[in-house]
Amino acid sequence: MSQTQNHNRDFKELENKRSGRKVWYWLLLLAIISTIILYPDRNQDSDSSGSTDQTIIKLTDESFADRDTISDKSLSTSADKQAANNQPEPSHIPMLADALTSAASGVSFKPLLEKSPDLWKSSTIRKGDTLYVILKRFGLKTAAATLVARSDNSNQLVRLTPGRTLHILSKDGSNSDVFVYENSPLTWIYASKNGSRYDISSKKLPTTTHIRKVKGEVISSLYAAAKVAGISDTLTMNMTEIFGWDIDFAINVQPGDRFKLIFEDIYVNGSKKTHGDILAAEFINNGKTYRAIAHRDDDGVLHYYSPDGRSMQKTFLRTPVKFSRISSRFSKARYHPILKRTRAHNGVDYAARRGTPIRATAAGRIIHLGRKGGYGNTVIISHGSTYSTLYAHMSSFSRGIAKGSRVKQGQIIGRVGSTGLASGPHLHYEFRVNGKHVNPLTFRQPASKPIQQSQKADFERSARYWKEQLDTLDSLNIAAGTSTSGS
Structure with missing residues (x-):
């Protein structure tokens, strides 16, 4: 029981x-x-939209309100403390280490202005302004301008940019003790008086990096499509530079072409200031897909590679003039508008405004610079024993180059003109292989170099990640642009 x-x-x-x-x-x-x-979710970014996917790394400024003195030493100490407090957690996103390091080491100038607001005078730089003019405008002693000019690292304060802001601290209302110059969206100049000179240094602002993903479709203009997608002209140019070895953006872009971009936006105090690097990109041209992945080498230099590790940079650029139009193609029989007879046209003519920069399409040595009959002002560059390129009808040559000079790929060698037998401003461009003329538009490039073996494993991990991110863009709404302007 x-x-x-x-x-x-x-x-x-x-x-x-x-x-x-x-x-x-x-x-x-x-x-x-x-x-x-x-x-x-309180972590949603107020700047994001339905067509933009962002990964955000946020770093905050440290207050200097409890500082008793304003000095360059206190600024350095504050920057070090701020860096220690703002170290982000390790990110799995490739290519962000440099951005995070830069952001963590930044220091804001605003606490300086807030410390003694009545002692600061601020001025937006006007056209023609110099430090002397601004000091005189404020009724301060102009001798400070001479002392600044005689100090080390004074170039940034001597050459002021219109639209930027200069702040001057004057404790007695007569002398200039400190200058704070907002010289760029991400940096500022600090100058503190030290006897008969100024100690001048450049500071980085604390930043936040936003990763943006966009895509678009060309209807009639690449720039219009990019604008609709929300990317700047500068970033669009950077994209064309990446794919410029494979795609001639002067003639090959057409309606239906599509692009995807993953890139950095740089913010200061919650306000977007500029864009950073393109981290990954895709361009579909005439049905053919090109992809590029960013990778820094051991020296910190940024390069772009195809997903299989082949360099996007080829031996020759596709075009020596950016965003021009072709007025005459390579032909064995073309009617010459000045000579009034038919003869071979052994190059390609790029119509462009007078003064448009002309780029060397590959590294090499200048073997001719000067007048050359009907070609007018001409540059010929030898690219080793096999290849050579010719640039004709130029209005002028760049300074510092001469016969025998070595030039880099993309280096500006002169400007578009109409010298020689030319009916209007344009560049006549020829390409020769073993002394024989070939069509620059159909010439098959030599194979590009693969990534170094020592960096291959790291790149492959990065490439897998960014390929997946580019694939996720397929789910976003596409941005298309229409415009009457050319691409």
């Missing part, structure tokens, strides 16, 4: 424990649901 009572007691205790657990489970579930309802 006692065994039966004990068994019943144990059974009731077990049931009570189970009932208690069920109650706790329901309470926990209710708490989770309440949290989701009452506290929605």
Whole structure:
């Protein structure tokens, strides 16, 4: 009988424990649901939109409000402390290490202005302004301008840029003790008086890096499509530079072409200031897909490679003039507009405004620079024993180059003109292989170099990640642009 009572007691205790657990489970579930309802995701960025996917790394400024003195030493100490406090958690996103390091080491100038606001004078730089003119405008002693000019690292304060802001600290209303110059969106100049000179240094602002993903489709203009996608002209140019060895953007871009970009946006105090590097990109031209992945070498230099590790940079650029149009193609029989007869046209003519920069399409040595009959002002570059290129009808040559000079790929060698037998401003461009003229538009490039073996494993991991990110862009709404302007 006692065994039966004990068994019943144990059974009731077990049931009570189970009932208690069920109650706790329901309470926990209710708490989770309440949290989701009452506290929605507070980490959404207010700048994001339906067509933009962003990964955000946020770093905050450290207040200098409790500082008793304003000095370059206190600025350096504050920057070090700020860097220590703002170290982000390790990110799995490739190519962000440099951006995070830069952001963590930044220091804001605003606490300086807030420390003694009545002692600071601020001026937006006007066209023609110099430090002397601004000091005189404020009624301050102009001798400070001479002292600044005689100090080391003074170039940034001597050459002021219109639209930027200069702040001057004057404790006695007559002398200039400190200058703070907002010389760029991401940096500022700090100059503190030290006897008969100024100690001048450049500071980085604390930044936040946003990763943006966009895509677009060309209807009639690449620039219009890029504008609709929300990317700047500068970033569009950077994209064309990446794919410029494979795609001639002067003639090959057409309606239906598509692009994808993943890049950095740089923010200061919650305001977008500029864009950073393109991290990955895709361009579909006439149905053919090109992809590029960013990778820094051991020296910190940024390069772009195809997903299989082949350099995007080829031996020759596709075009020596950016975003021009072709007015005459390579032909064995073309009617010459000046000579009024038919003859071979052994190159390609790029119509462009007078003064448009002309680029060397590959590294090499200049073997001719000067007048050359009907070609007018001409540059011929030898690219080793096999290849040579010719650039004719130039209005002028770049300074610092001469016969025998070596030039780099993309280096500006002169400007578009109409010298020689030319009916209007344009560049006549010829390409020769073993002394024989070939069509620059159809010439098959030599194979590009693969990534170094020592960097291959790291690149392959990075490439896998960015390929996946480019693939996710397929789910975003596409941005298309229409315009009457050319691409």
